[in-house]
Amino acid sequence: MVKRLFLALTPDTSTALAIEHWRKQNWPQLSRPTPTQNLHLTLCFLGDVTESQQRFVTAGMHDLSSEKITFNLNDVGYWPTQEILYLGTTEAAGACSNLARECASLAARAGIKVSQRTFVPHITLARRCVNPAGPLLEPDFRFTADGISLYSSILDKAGVRYVEQAWV
Ligand code: ATP
Ligand code: MG
Numbered sequence: 001m002v003k004r005l006f007l008a009l010t011p012d013t014s015t016a017l018a019i020e021h022w023r024k025q026n027w028p029q030l031s032r033p034t035p036t037q038n039l040h041l042t043l044c045f046l047g048d049v050t051e052s053q054q055r056f057v058t059a060g061m062h063d064l065s066s067e068k069i070t071f072n073l074n075d076v077g078y079w080p081t082q083e084i085l086y087l088g089t090t091e092a093a094g095a096c097s098n099l100a101r102e103c104a105s106l107a108a109r110a111g112i113k114v115s116q117r118t119f120v121p122h123i124t125l126a127r128r129c130v131n132p133a134g135p136l137l138e139p140d141f142r143f144t145a146d147g148i149s150l151y152s153s154i155l156d157k158a159g160v161r162y163v164e165q166a167w168v
Pocket of ligand 1: 004045115124127153154
């Protein structure tokens with residue numbers, strides 16, 4: 001059975017709730033806000049993965065850099081072609097980019113084709129967003145990730161759910 005998987009960093013609960021509060025204050029009427037429990041920063045999207053590829057990735061996750069990643073989420077961005085509003089950073093976020101590179105390399109060794117797009121660390125705030133206004137309040141969240149999660153993404157009638165498959 002194949003699963004749709006991705007590797008990601010997740011904000012702690014209080015940061016996720018603070019982001020949610022700030023998002024509501026700034027954009028009370030988003031058409032498709034990311035559910036608060038789904039807020040995450042994707043390191044590497046793996047797509048459809050077989051069970052043996054998943055086992056390879058899970059085993060290899062232990063070799064990923066385990067230093068705590070921390071930086072400020074202090075920037076709002078918008079990708080018009082994808083209609084995505086996101087929370088990003090103006091900081092170099094080098095540790096995050098290095099980790100994303102390690103994740104892409106692990107995926108490649110598992111035989112998974114990954115996107116060659118330049119990595120932009122971000123948390124998607126909303127989809128189907130058309131020309132959003134700039135924020136009334138500039139964001140300033142300290143993002144600290146205690147570990148790296150492998151999630152499966154499941155789409156059903158209730159929407160998208162992420163289920164943690166592994167954590168390091
Ligand atoms: P939906 O697609 O229904 O809006 P979603 O985007 O939250 O929901 P997925 O499409 O499964 O769920 O994506 C999981 C994560 O992987 C998200 O962070 C998404 O932005 C990212 N992602 C999905 N597809 C790609 C892709 N082709 N390239 C890079 N990242 C992707
Ligand atoms: Mg998607």
